[in-house]
Each structure stands twice: as structure tokens, then as C-alpha cells.
Amino acid sequence: MGNTITEKILMAHTDLKNISAGQLINARVDIALGNDVTAPIAINEFQKAGGKKIFDKNKVALVLDHFTPNKDINSAQQCKAVREFALKQKVTHFYEGGQVGIEHALLPEQGIVLPGDLVIGADSHTCTYGALGAFATGVGSTDLAAVMLTGELWFKVPQSIKFVIYGKLQKWVSGKDLILHIIGRIGVDGALYKAMEFTGETIGKLPMADRLSMANMAIEAGAKNGIFAPDAITREYIKKRAKRDYKFYFSDADAVYSDIIEINAGGIEPQVAFPHLPSNVKGISKAGKVKIDQSLIGSCTNGRIEDLRIAAQILKKRKAASNVRLIVVPATPAIYKQALKEGLIEIFMNADAIISPPSCGACLGGHMGILAEGERAIATTNRNFVGRMGHPKSEVYLASPAVAAASAVLGRIASPEEL
Numbered sequence: 109m110g111n112t113i114t115e116k117i118l119m120a121h122t123d124l125k126n127i128s129a130g131q132l133i134n135a136r137v138d139i140a141l142g143n144d145v146t147a148p149i150a151i152n153e154f155q156k157a158g159g160k161k162i163f164d165k166n167k168v169a170l171v172l173d174h175f176t177p178n179k180d181i182n183s184a185q186q187c188k189a190v191r192e193f194a195l196k197q198k199v200t201h202f203y204e205g206g207q208v209g210i211e212h213a214l215l216p217e218q219g220i221v222l223p224g225d226l227v228i229g230a231d232s233h234t235c236t237y238g239a240l241g242a243f244a245t246g247v248g249s250t251d252l253a254a255v256m257l258t259g260e261l262w263f264k265v266p267q268s269i270k271f272v273i274y275g276k277l278q279k280w281v282s283g284k285d286l287i288l289h290i291i292g293r294i295g296v297d298g299a300l301y302k303a304m305e306f307t308g309e310t311i312g313k314l315p316m317a318d319r320l321s322m323a324n325m326a327i328e329a330g331a332k333n334g335i336f337a338p339d340a341i342t343r344e345y346i347k348k349r350a351k352r353d354y355k356f357y358f359s360d361a362d363a364v365y366s367d368i369i370e371i372n373a374g375g376i377e378p379q380v381a382f383p384h385l386p387s388n389v390k391g392i393s394k395a396g397k398v399k400i401d402q403s404l405i406g407s408c409t410n411g412r413i414e415d416l417r418i419a420a421q422i423l424k425k426r427k428a429a430s431n432v433r434l435i436v437v438p439a440t441p442a443i444y445k446q447a448l449k450e451g452l453i454e455i456f457m458n459a460d461a462i463i464s465p466p467s468c469g470a471c472l473g474g475h476m477g478i479l480a481e482g483e484r485a486i487a488t489t490n491r492n493f494v495g496r497m498g499h500p501k502s503e504v505y506l507a508s509p510a511v512a513a514a515s516a517v518l519g520r521i522a523s524p525e526e527l
Contacts, residue, residue, distance in 0.1 A: 110360025112268040114303040114335055117243040117357050121226045129267040129364070137167065139221055140255040141229030143211055143468075144172040148189045149249035150230055154256050162197050163259035169201035169220055170194050171211040174468045176204065179475045209440030209466045212236040212324060212408035217440055219349030223338045223356050228255060233408050233490065235326045239319035240346065241338030241356060246327060266303045266332040267366040270359075273308040275374030280524050282418075283318025284410055284488065284508040286310075287325045288379035290371070292389025300330035302366060305359065310373045311336065316345045317414040324409045325490050328386040378523060380486075381506035384494045392511060392523045402485035403428065403516035404497075405509050406437025406464065407471045410488035413443045413450075415509040420452040422513040422524050423459040429519030434461040435470060435477045459516075473497045479504075486515045 111119065111127070119127045121135040142150050147170055154162075162168050170190055175183035187204065194202035201220055203209065212233050215221045223241035227234060230252040237244035247261070255261050271290065291298070304326045311319075319336050326334025336342075338356040346354065378392040405411075405419045416438060428434035436456045438444035444466065447453050456463055464470070470477030471489040479485055479498030484505065487497065492504035505521060514524040 109364060110362040112303065112305060112363040112365070113241070113337055113357045113359045114243055114268055114305065114333060115265060117224060117226060118263060118265055120224070127265050129265050131265045132262060133265060134260055134262050135226055136260055137228055137255050138225040139167055139169060139215070139227045140252055141169045141171070141211060141215065141227070141231065141234060142249070142252050143174050143231055144176060144183065144186050144190055145174045146230035146249045146252065148186050150252035150256065151189060151193045153250050153253035157253065157257060159257050162199070162256045165198045166200045167259070168199050168256060169215060170199055170203070171208060171214060172204040173208050173211050173466065174472065175474055176208060176467065177465070179469070206441060210408045210411055210468055213411055213439035213443070216240060216320065217349070217442060219346065219351055222346060222350055222352065222354035223342060224354050228252065228261060232327045233324050235331065235333050236320055236324040236408060238323040238326065238333050238335035239316060241336060241342055243333055243335065245333045264301070266301055268303040268305050269299055270305045270307060270365045270368045272368065272370045273306065273310040273373050274370070275310055275372045277310065277373055278377060280378050280508070280510045281376055282508045282510070283314055283321040285376055285379045286373060287322040288381050288386070288389050288506065289376050291325065291329045291387050292379070292381070294329055296328060296385055296387045297330040299326065301332050304329065304331045304334040306334065306336050312339060315414060316341055317412045320412070321409050325386065328490060378508060378511050380511065380521060381492055383492055383503040383505065386490070386492060386506060395521045398484065398505065398521040400432060400486050400515055400520060401483040402433045402435065402477065402479065403512050404435045404437070404470050404477055404485055404487040404489065405512050406435070406439060407487070407489040408439065408468070409490045410509050411437050411439030411443065413446050415488065416443070416447050416452050417450070419509045419513040420455040422510060422527065423517065424455050426459060426517050426527070428460045428516040432516050432519050434459060434516040435464055436461045437464040437470065438466060440466050470497065486512050486521055488512050
């Protein structure tokens with residue numbers, strides 16, 4: 109009996125000759141990630157456990173991306189604690205200030221995570237890196253502390269669901285629409301503690317930015333991880349980024365899956381997730397004319413240069429509606445620079461957009477775009493829970509950059525085809 113790609117990567121980080129779903133294992137970790145919200149707790153636990161030196165200064169990444177530039181005194185204290193720890197431990201991958209990017213866009217961009225890696229992060233959207241053919245999953249801060257101490261962590265080997273996606277995508281349909289459709293179909297617990305393995309002819313043609321968006325939202329279906337088999341597109345993405353060895357893993361033909369779900373992507377139109385769950389999904393033709401107060405284009409889900417290009421294509425020579433706050437968040441400094449070089453920032457400014465530095469702030473309701481009572485936002489983010497972006501009586505609608513840009517112009521949820 110064969111193994112899935114998830115099982116193979118996990119097994120390669122142990123001394124075991126075979127593993128199977130449901131088995132408890134102890135595995136070596138390649139990259140351990142923390143941010144300015146979660147790392148201070150991990151650092152405190154690390155020190156309480158008697159930790160003096162992290163297991164490997166090249167395998168810990170600390171990214172101050174949630175409340176920076178420091179929002180208030182508390183966030184300044186949080187960042188100070190992480191900064192002092194990173195400097196003392198000589199952490200190689202420490203990012204703050206002008207170097208900081210949204211962590212899950214930054215780490216792949218910088219070649220810190222690679223195919224075949226086992227990655228944990230004290231942030232639920234760590235599953236993003238599965239787009240590269242890595243096993244990546246979110247953990248708690250105490251788990252991060254354990255890895256910083258030992259370089260290892262225990263896992264229960266997840267079962268896998270195989271998604272076979274075929275068909276030609278309609279215009280304006282992206283990876284974001286595919287994953288919203290899937291979550292709408294299986295529910296927010298439809299892949300609970302399972303691996304979501306994305307395959308099929310449509311996936312084989314999907315650019316890396318779209319794959320990263322899909323893997324990013326695997327957690328919104330309850331998954332342990334999302335993963336794509338690496339291919340020529342993966343190799344092209346990492347060849348100029350990788351500074352260490354990596355390995356491509358593939359599922360065996362006789363691997364065991366808990367379910368196999370086939371999806372005709374050709375029948376999917378742009379999707380919108382209505383409040384207050386990512387699974388409350390409707391096609392754009394059924395969304396109605398919902399008035400919005402804010403449009404957010406960015407986040408670890410859709411803040412890459414490809415996303416900004418799509419938004420700029422729609423916003424060029426247009427302006428956001430007078431009642432809409434349009435916020436654009438390039439996910440990393442490199443993306444920001446590229447957007448400047450291509451003239452995208454000028455397009456956004458001419459559309460009356462607010463351009464934010466790379467930040468998770470608006471997505472998590474921390475700063476840089478808080479919603480007031482009764483306000484509605486359309487966002488290219490990944491969660492629309494009650495109070496996610498501000499007031500408990502505000503509403504968040506999830507969509508792609510194309511839909512978010514068109515909605516900003518018309519002042520209501522809209523398809524680009526309406527412009």
C-alpha cells in the first residue's frame with residue numbers, strides 16, 4: 109500500500125520506514141515560524157522551560173507583521189520582546205521595519221520554505237507553504253516553544269482528501285474562487301484534521317500565486333494542511349530563490365485517501381463568501397447588490413504582485429466610489445517595489461486608494477482598516493467571522509482581487525463584467 113505526499117514528507121522527517129494515517133509520530137522540523145502576536149508567548153515558554161539557545165538559528169523565522177509599525181504601547185512591548193530575543197539568538201530570518209512582509213508571502217518569496225520541508229508556524233495560515241509541495245501547518249505558541257528548544261514536534265498523521273480539479277477556468281476566476289467554491293461545498297469542518305491534496309489538469313496549469321491562495325485557506329475547511337505536488341511551475345518559482353537543498357515528493361498511485369472529490373472548474377464563476385463563515389459561498393451572479401463601505405485588496409491570501417496586477421487592470425482610469433474606502437496592501441517590500449516599477453501604485457492612488465505598508469493589521473481587525481458598527485467590507489482575506497475586521501456588528505465578504513476591485517468602483521458587490 110502506497111503513501112500520500114503528506115505521509116511521505118512526514119515520514120522523511122522521522123527514522124520510521126513506514127507510517128499511516130492516525131499514527132502518532134515525532135518529526136524533525138525544517139522551519140519554525142512566529143510573529144509579533146504569537147512569538148512572545150513562545151519565547152516566554154522557551155525561557156520558563158530553561159531554554160538558553162534555540163536548536164538552530166537558521167531554522168527559526170520571526171516576522172513582526174501583525175501590529176507594526178507599532179500600533180500602540182502593547183504592540184511596541186511585544187515587538188521589543190521578539191527583537192531582543194532574535195538578536196540574542198542571532199536568528200537568521202528575523203524581519204521587521206522596512207524588511208518586514210506578511211509572513212506567509214515573505215517566506216516563500218525569500219526561499220526560506222522549500223519543497224519537501226516540514227514547516228510549523230504559530231499562525232493558522234502556515235498551511236500556505238503546501239503550495240510548494242511542503243508539509244506546513246499551524247500550531248500553538250507552546251508548540252513553537254517546544255520546537256525552538258528541541259527542533260522536533262509530535263504529529264498525528266492526517267488522512268488525505270484528494271481534490272481532482274479539471275476544466276478551463278472562466279474569465280476572472282482564480283485560485284481564490286476555486287478554494288471558496290471547495291469550502292462552500294464541503295463546509296468549514298469538511299476536511300477536519302485532514303490533508304487537502306489538490307490535483308488535476310486545472311491545478312497543473314495554475315500559477316504559483318493561485319496555488320498559494322488555495323493552500324492558505326485549507327485551514328478554513330478545518331484541514332491540517334493543504335498541499336500540491338511540485339511540478340515545472342514549482343521548479344521555476346524556486347530556482348532563483350532556493351539557497352539550500354530541497355526534494356520533490358509525490359503521492360503513490362495506490363495511496364489511500366479518505367475521499368476523492370472531482371470538481372469541474374469550468375462551471376465555477378467568481379465566488380463571494382457571505383458573513384459569517386468562509387463556507388457561506390455564493391456565485392457572483394447570485395450575490396445581489398450588497399452595498400459596501402470598504403474594499404481591502406491584500407493579505408497573505410491575495411497580496412502578491414499577480415493579485416495587484418489584476419486589481420490595477422480593473423481600477424485603471426477608474427475611481428473607487430465616493431462612499432468606499434479602498435485599501436491596497438502589497439504583501440512584501442519586494443512586491444511593493446515591483447508594483448511601483450510597473451506603475452500599479454500610481455493606478456491605485458489615482459483610484460483614490462489608501463496604500464498600506466505590508467501588514468496583517470486590517471485582515472485581523474487590528475489596525476489599518478477597522479470596521480465600525482453596521483459597516484460592510486469586501487476583502488481578499490481569508491476569514492469573515494463575527495468581528496473579524498472590527499465591530500461585532502460589521503460584516504466581511506470574501507472575494508478575489510478582481511471582484512474586490514470592481515466592487516470598490518461600483519460601491520457594491522459586483523463582477524468585473526459589470527464595469
